[in-house]
Amino acid sequence: MxxxxxxxxxxxxxxxxxxxxxxxxxxxxxxxxxxxxxxxxxxxxxxxxxxxxxxxxxxxxxxxxxxxxxxxxxxxxxxxxxxxxxxxxxxxxxxxxxxxxxxxxxxxxxxxxxxxxxxxxxxxxxxxxxxxEELAGKFSFQGILGKNERMRAVLEKIKLVAGTDSTVLIVGESGTGKELVANAIHHISPRKDHALIKVSCAALPETLLEAELFGHEKGAFTGALRQRRGRFELANKGTLFLDEIGEISPVVQVKLLRVLQERQFERVGGNETIEVDVRLVCATQKDLKKEVAAGRFREDLFYRLNVVQVVLPPLRERQEDILLIAEHVLHTRSAHMNKDLKGFSQAARELLLRYSYPGNVRELENMVERAVALGRAQEEIQPWDLCGFQSCPYLGGSPQDSCGFCSEGLTGAARKEAPTCSLSMARERFEREYIVSVLDRVGGSRTEAAKILGLSRKALWEKCKRYGIPSGRNGAEPESDED
The missing domain is CATH 3.40.50.2300 (Response regulator)
Structure with missing residues (x-):
């Protein structure tokens, strides 16, 4: 070097x-x-x-x-x-x-x-x-990371559809990266030099959402003190991203259908017909077919939106991407926080691979950012850094009081569901739990615990330090003694 x-x-x-x-x-x-x-x-x-x-x-x-x-x-x-x-x-x-x-x-x-x-x-x-550079060249596209086979297929579909004006429906659980896909579609499309306008349909009630999308005239309703252009107008020649499209009301569904069919609309409280050239990208975590069957979503609108469907798999179904994303976030957040960390410990890596991630990529990113904030410089990220709970079972707390991340890695049920733990990790986990139980029984006295465990005080102190077991009565490093 x-x-x-x-x-x-x-x-x-x-x-x-x-x-x-x-x-x-x-x-x-x-x-x-x-x-x-x-x-x-x-x-x-x-x-x-x-x-x-x-x-x-x-x-x-x-x-x-x-x-x-x-x-x-x-x-x-x-x-x-x-x-x-x-x-x-x-x-x-x-x-x-x-x-x-x-x-x-x-x-x-x-x-x-x-x-x-x-x-x-x-x-x-x-x-x-x-x-x-490596991620950009091999496993990254427009900020989306993935070497999982299904994710590679998603990236290929994005590249194909981006060059068209077809409406895209992105389907996936919360936190899977639907907005990143919308960004990618816009930024590699012929419309990239025009605006990408985003609207969260779930964040606004019906009346406000209608005015937000289509704009309003002065005096159209209480508080409408001036004319305002809607998001469709602002997105003219560009792309409009409607997040959580499954949450819009029947009234707004009718107006949206008309825009898709005729490419024109009127502002709320107005008579002027406005024509727009907008590429529509929508996202939902709902099953719109079930919503149609239940009468909550218009069938004709569903078919208008579902021209090209992009399905994002949950993180638990793309396990080979977990460490890829975690390492990427670790490096970027470490640089941002000016922290020199040595990566993930083996125990932390095992837990990252075992966890089910109900919050998907967003939850993983938050976990790693928290670990960077809590991690000690020049040391490896440990399981308790990832969960951030004082009652973390890896620190002697109760699994019932923890975040579910560490307790999933410790409970027998989790082991039966996902028996991917290495023998060495299982041995270390048992050793740690047994040391904690002995320390509890002797009231935290490391001298007494060392006698029961058949270890020197020095050897016990080193094991406690290695496993992150809280200090005993005084927390001081013991003097060397004979085994």
Missing amino acids: KPLSLLIVDDEPLMRLSMSDALKAVGYDVQAASSGTEGVEAVQKRQFDIVITDLRLPGTDGLTLLQTCKQVSPRTEVVVITAHSSVETAVGAMKLGAYDYITKPFQMDELLLIVDRLAKVLALRQENLQLK
Whole structure:
């Protein structure tokens, strides 16, 4: 791997040499400059990963160098050096985009620690970019991830239908990504340069939905103080996405049918006939055929909407996509939160694959984002990070009080339904549960528990740390002792 490139800008020869030698000794590619002017010339000629600069420099000062660096190479991170009396100036530099600052005098280890931390952030950022490129090339299309066979078929259908003006009906459970499909259809269609207008039909009552779709004239109803164009007008030449189309009332169904048949309508309270050229994409989690049979949805409208149907499978039926999506969210959210995480532990991966995801992809994304927020830097994501419950059974809580995610991974019923747990994981799970039960029996005393378990206090402490078992009476690390 190519070493990170660093530029050191400092007018004190001894300080400049000391920093250069220390950073070169740990493997960085270091270049030095003795003034702000030299530093500006250097960043204009070459792109550095990190620039370390004193704020007080002859000629061009450190703040000017910082601003120049951010203009020329936005991805370059800058660390500023300042005296104790100029900390406010350093804070100002942070507002201008500096990554961190260090105050003189400082130990070289302090600087090395900052650079090491920054190097890990840059590595994570690069890994994230590479992952995005890989996903974009192989398993991603317009933000939709999937290597499951059914999802690949969905993506192919999207590509085929996008170039037409056919009405599309997207069917799938909540959280499966219906809006992403609508976005993809619009953004690769000939209408992509025009508006994509979205309406949630379930969020508005009948009267408001009608006015929202078709617009209204001034005075059409109480509160209509001026004329307003509806979503159909706003979407002219573009695409209109109607989410939860199964929720619209019979009155709105009639008006929508007319628009689809004649491509024209009147605003609420108006007489002027308005013609539109709109591509309609609809989505529903209801079975519209059953709604038609029950008399709640017009049969003629259903056939008008159901020209091309795209069915999104629930996440539980595309298991090979679970870790793909989870890893993608982990990398993107880690970069956003500036966290260096080592990925998912084996136990967390097993649970991710075992869970049924009633909330589908949306629930998985929320789980992973929560895990990133709760996860500890430089460590792996654990099951308790994913569920975020204090009563998580992996932390000694009751499965009945947890979120259902971890309890599904622990209950015997879940094991019978989905016996995909590896032998090593089953062994670790039993060991953890048994240690928790022994600790409960002895009131949390690790000395007593160690005697019962036939372990040294040190060995028990290490197992408790590994499994995330809460600290005992004092929570301190025990001194080494003989087994």
